[in-house]
Amino acid sequence: MVELRGVRHRYDGRLVLDLEQFAVPAGAMLAVVGHNGAGKSTLLRLLALLEAPTEGSVLWDGAPVPRRAPTALRRRVTLVEQRPVLLRGTVLENIGFGLRVRGIGRADAYKRTAEVAEQLGLLSLLERRRTELSDGEVQRVAVARALAVRPDVLLLDEPTSSADRAAAGAMYRALSHERAERKARPLTICIASHQLEDAYRWADDIRALADGRLSPVTPENLFRVDLAPAGTDTMSARVGAIDILVTTDRAGPAVLAVPPGDIFVSREPLSSSARNVLKGRVTRVAAHRGGGVAVTADVGVELIAIVTAEACRELALAPDAPVVFSFKASAVRVF
Amino acid sequence: MEFLREGFRRALALLLSGDAEVFGIALLTLKIAVVATVIACGVGLPLGYLLATRRFWGRRAALTAVNTALAFPTVVVGLLLFGLLSRRGPLGGLGWLYTWQAIVVGDVLLALPIAAALSAAAVQGVDPRVRRTAQTLGAGRWLTAWTVAREARFALAAVITAAFGQVVAEIGAAMMLGGNIRGSTRTLTTAVALYTAQGDFGLAVALGLVLIAIALVVNVTLQVLQGRGGG
Numbered sequence: 001m002v003e004l005r006g007v008r009h010r011y012d013g014r015l016v017l018d019l020e021q022f023a024v025p026a027g028a029m030l031a032v033v034g035h036n037g038a039g040k041s042t043l044l045r046l047l048a049l050l051e052a053p054t055e056g057s058v059l060w061d062g063a064p065v066p067r068r069a070p071t072a073l074r075r076r077v078t079l080v081e082q083r084p085v086l087l088r089g090t091v092l093e094n095i096g097f098g099l100r101v102r103g104i105g106r107a108d109a110y111k112r113t114a115e116v117a118e119q120l121g122l123l124s125l126l127e128r129r130r131t132e133l134s135d136g137e138v139q140r141v142a143v144a145r146a147l148a149v150r151p152d153v154l155l156l157d158e159p160t161s162s163a164d165r166a167a168a169g170a171m172y173r174a175l176s177h178e179r180a181e182r183k184a185r186p187l188t189i190c191i192a193s194h195q196l197e198d199a200y201r202w203a204d205d206i207r208a209l210a211d212g213r214l215s216p217v218t219p220e221n222l223f224r225v226d227l228a229p230a231g232t233d234t235m236s237a238r239v240g241a242i243d244i245l246v247t248t249d250r251a252g253p254a255v256l257a258v259p260p261g262d263i264f265v266s267r268e269p270l271s272s273s274a275r276n277v278l279k280g281r282v283t284r285v286a287a288h289r290g291g292g293v294a295v296t297a298d299v300g301v302e303l304i305a306i307v308t309a310e311a312c313r314e315l316a317l318a319p320d321a322p323v324v325f326s327f328k329a330s331a332v333r334v335f
Numbered sequence: 336m337e338f339l340r341e342g343f344r345r346a347l348a349l350l351l352s353g354d355a356e357v358f359g360i361a362l363l364t365l366k367i368a369v370v371a372t373v374i375a376c377g378v379g380l381p382l383g384y385l386l387a388t389r390r391f392w393g394r395r396a397a398l399t400a401v402n403t404a405l406a407f408p409t410v411v412v413g414l415l416l417f418g419l420l421s422r423r424g425p426l427g428g429l430g431w432l433y434t435w436q437a438i439v440v441g442d443v444l445l446a447l448p449i450a451a452a453l454s455a456a457a458v459q460g461v462d463p464r465v466r467r468t469a470q471t472l473g474a475g476r477w478l479t480a481w482t483v484a485r486e487a488r489f490a491l492a493a494v495i496t497a498a499f500g501q502v503v504a505e506i507g508a509a510m511m512l513g514g515n516i517r518g519s520t521r522t523l524t525t526a527v528a529l530y531t532a533q534g535d536f537g538l539a540v541a542l543g544l545v546l547i548a549i550a551l552v553v554n555v556t557l558q559v560l561q562g563r564g565g566g
Contacts, residue, residue, distance in 0.1 A: 045467075050467050074470065078472065084468070085465055087482060145472065
């Protein structure tokens with residue numbers, strides 16, 4: 001549907017995005033994960049046709065998009081920014097903005113506005129102005145505003161960053177509802193998030209971005225770190241409240257990935273060659289899309305390990321259960 | 336101090352009696368100021384928007400030029416236009432020298448940089464997400480500009496006030512291009528200068544008070560307009 005080809009994007013000469021190819025297929029439910037500053041927001045702005053790449057091209061249905069994208073094409077894709085702003089006026093006027101600019105009649109616009117407002121639990125806020133809303137409410141209004149225009153592609157930048165659990169649930173239910181309703185012309189969604197939970201819950205395709213490039217490793221357990229010498233052949237990286245030992249000859253700033261399949265999960269510390277032994281508690285257990293079970297634990301930082309369903313049962317892994325994650329210093333990927 | 340008091344007394348009497356000359360001068364000044372402000376802002380505000388939002392080659396130079404033009408001395412603008420509009424000048428055929436239209440041209444040249452430079456600053460002050468939001472929701476060029484302008488309405492109203500203030504209060508171009516002809520091109524500022532020089536202090540003060548009153552009414556009107564509608 002929309003594709004970036006040979007894109008290199010710079011701000012003031014600084015390379016922020018470098019993608020040989022990035023395609024968002026029609027009807028996909030795609031998540032782009034990566035730490036803050038990885039280039040996710042820039043990527044979404046390019047996909048939303050709000051900016052033209054410094055180098056390379058954007059293709060829509062295979063055809064190159066001119067540097068100044070035509071309004072008709074721009075109307076097929078809508079972006080909800082990470083910290084969205086509401087325009088002057090009420091919530092009702094904000095949700096109806098995109099419908100008004102498309103020349104949709106007042107009655108139809110109101111009907112559609114009420115429909116999305118209801119899905120996102122905003123009916124009681126329709127007459128409020130932006131100064132009378134919380135950050136989470138603003139975010140929900142922004143999602144409603146984007147859904148109202150029935151775009152072909154919906155781009156969401158950290159859509160639940162200001163939302164509480166219930167609001168995030170409402171948001172995802174509204175998205176699912178919209179997708180289910182539009183079987184003939186499926187809604188394509190691309191979410192940028194640094195919360196892996198978001199990505200794993202909703203996406204059927206997850207891609208990782210690190211320093212503006214697509215990361216070759218699985219996107220879980222990705223951290224931006226500073227490597228400092230810790231031994232003769234190891235480096236230490238501070239991640240959250242813990243130190244991770246890594247076998248590398250690199251020092252200084254780097255991106256670390258701990259492959260979830262390389263983490264040993266146990267209830268008690270193992271006597272093994274693993275240099276990283278981290279104690280914590282399980283926060284989430286969910287089926288992994290690629291097979292097995294994804295066990296998320298807070299071990300000073302949130303890490304995900306993939307285990308078999310049998311191992312999960314045997315170890316009685318459930319939320320709040322004590323757990324030990326172990327992995328070798330050489331298993332940690334550095335790039 | 337006596338002559339000052341006498342001046343105010345005379346001014347009050349002239350204003351209350353509805354003196355035809357005072358009102359004639361005031362009306363002409365208002366006409367010139369409104370026409371010049373409308374033209375200067377009509378061109379200057381979109382120009383300011385483009386300078387603030389478009390990235391094009393020479394943009395920085397254009398911004399510098401507009402900002403420099405802010406400090407253009409009014410007599411220099413008068414002199415330049417005098418040369419252009421005089422009988423031997425390239426625009427002499429228009430026959431505009433010593434007409435109110437010539438003053439309008441001079442005032443537009445003086446107010447245009449104000450409208451462009453200050454509106455560019457006003458638009459740059461608007462959160463860039465507003466523009467992106469309007470665009471991503473499908474607004475075209477004009478509607479996007481309108482949405483941004485709505486966010487910057489207070490600053491833009493101040494731009495219009497500043498442009499009007501420049502036009503209504505300047506004297507250099509009005510004197511050189513209008514010629515201060517009684518009943519034809521005499522504006523409040525040129526009249527105040529003339530009557531003060533002639534020693535008719537009362538008339539000068541009366542006209543000065545009218546000038547201040549016009550400025551006050553314009554400001555209050557804009558403030559009332561700004562006050563309508565909340566966030």
